[in-house]
Amino acid sequence: MSGKDGNRREGTARANVRCAEQPAARPPSIKDIARLAQVTHPTVSRALRNSPLVSAETAARIRHIAEELGYHASALARGLATRQTQTVGLLMEAGNPFAGEVARGVAEAAGERGYALLLVHAQEDAERAHRAIEEMVARRVDGIVVASPRARDLPLLEAMRIPLVLVDSDAPGKAAPAVMIANREAMRAVAQHLIGLGHRRIAYLGDRNGLRAEAARLAGYKSALGRAGIGLAPERIVACDGSPEAAMETMHELLRLNRPPTAVCCASDLVALGAMQAMRTRRLRVPNDLSVTGFGDLFFAAWLTPPLTTVRQPARQMGALAMENLCRLLAGDPLPAQTCLDAELILRGSTARAPKQESDFAE
């Protein structure tokens, strides 16, 4: 009781006992302000949140004191009281450049809406991954943005009852609303571009890690070849784990084929990096001997030798939109299962007409 009385009487020099014990000054609270302003702490709370229920005069006085004390309301206490943390979990593979750009979009949008971001690294190890995801529950995040999941994490995420939005990965079950680009159409455009350049032996170098986005890309490739009346050669459709290293190996295999491709559609810019390396090793010139395409338009794509023809995936915008959608979801507005953004085919130097001697032969 004596503690509570202390709130009002600023004259009383007797400080809070805990305070005396712990010289490690704890941050000022509304009660500290209340004491100085000669009001009760709820009044301070109201004043600081610009409630109309407090007189302009006291409000000013309170704000002044708060300012002087360098007061910052504890988000913990507020979260506890309101059952809202104004925090969203961001699940991503830290270090992945695509995810990094997405994160930037998410971060900027979150900042504008007063949300903080809890960064959760999508771990390889299932055990750790599980723990990391539970961390979000423990922290009571209001919602979750999934930027680059390990595929296996998604069911776990859905099992918790937290609003969820996905970036660049289709939902596995009924699942969460996703921000996507038209992967299928984009990759079709890529393949059509190559076909237009006279290529017929066009390979597809996929990324096994790429969840469903990858399947759509492959479908687009097939669709383009189909429409052009080009048969699908199974040996020209291969996949790796998505790393440049693996891509290089796999590209070597393609180049060892009896009738090697004259063009390669890579499922990502990272894969293209490895593919081009393989060609350089064999002294094949891009695009003279072989055309290469990427997917994503990561920042380095424009600066390669030659600059990479690829699909611009507006990663930052996707992140921002995902955050925006999450807010809608939290507000109770229903959302379309997918929001699709435009992807743009960016023509650069890594694609050119097929070598003459071959261009007019079918496959």
Added chain:
Amino acid sequence: MSGKDGNRREGTARANVRCAEQPAARPPSIKDIARLAQVTHPTVSRALRNSPLVSAETAARIRHIAEELGYHASALARGLATRQTQTVGLLMEAGNPFAGEVARGVAEAAGERGYALLLVHAQEDAERAHRAIEEMVARRVDGIVVASPRARDLPLLEAMRIPLVLVDSDAPGKAAPAVMIANREAMRAVAQHLIGLGHRRIAYLGDRNGLRAEAARLAGYKSALGRAGIGLAPERIVACDGSPEAAMETMHELLRLNRPPTAVCCASDLVALGAMQAMRTRRLRVPNDLSVTGFGDLFFAAWLTPPLTTVRQPARQMGALAMENLCRLLAGDPLPAQTCLDAELILRGSTARAPKQESDFAE
């Protein structure tokens, strides 16, 4: 009062009033568990934290119930009670590939130590930056890791009284302990490598954004030239804002000099990207006509054409170490002002002997 009594009597069907009003099931709390386990909630709290003060039997019962309910302790409530959030703020420029790798290291180390990460994007806009930093205060983070700050943010950060560690940026004032590499020595090694290849007209293409790390790199360059008895030509020491675009422009300027350089030390891999582009535009071949070096060994460096000679900066390890150091700091252990990690010169294809006709002439 009646609410408190409810804790014990599981028989009483009367549910908590709030609960009845809000069908939006709130997550289970220790009180829910307590009721079911026929104990009081402090006992539950103790049991769940493996306190020896609770009998093995009740502990087992409690844990079982917790498991069944899918209980996860609220980090908010815990933080409020303990005055520790087990959260550290990570200030970084999201989307920056170096920072991304650092973040990965930080995230992994944090996970192992039971810390969560609050991601704070280092904004351009001073106003927003300020707010973002205050967000960390409001969330009561236990400490802060600064991975890629805008230079101006540092004073702000120090002004708040939160334990701070820096990655790859010297402290401005007395400041915070930093994890660094030996920038000066590393860049000196780069320049010495070029000198060893017979280069004399070696340019330095800097990055104005790079805080003090950049100054050290430049110093290393100068030191190497000095030791080799090569005079410094001011017109060959230039800087850009660190983006490939700007680097390209600046490189063009270097190439327009009367006596253009035969080699260029770039302050970062990103800068090297732009520099190489400028050369390609002018049909200069790397490394035949001009040698180029980067700094950082970002993931793409090995896959460029030609692969980039650069300095490996162990970004992930730096992040992990920073997190480790922060924990030390939080534990009260004093820390050296700097922890220096080894950087390694990685020789690849972008450097070669200086063109013959020039190599033996001084500058």
Added chain:
DNA sequence: TTGTAAGCGTTATCAC
């Protein structure tokens, strides 16, 4: 070994 009571810093619901 367990229960009681208080406290962490907010917000929310009442009175007055």
Added chain:
DNA sequence: GTGATAACGCTTACAA
């Protein structure tokens, strides 16, 4: 307009 008072979900003396 403002003040009491009770949550929010946890931890932590102190009692029993």
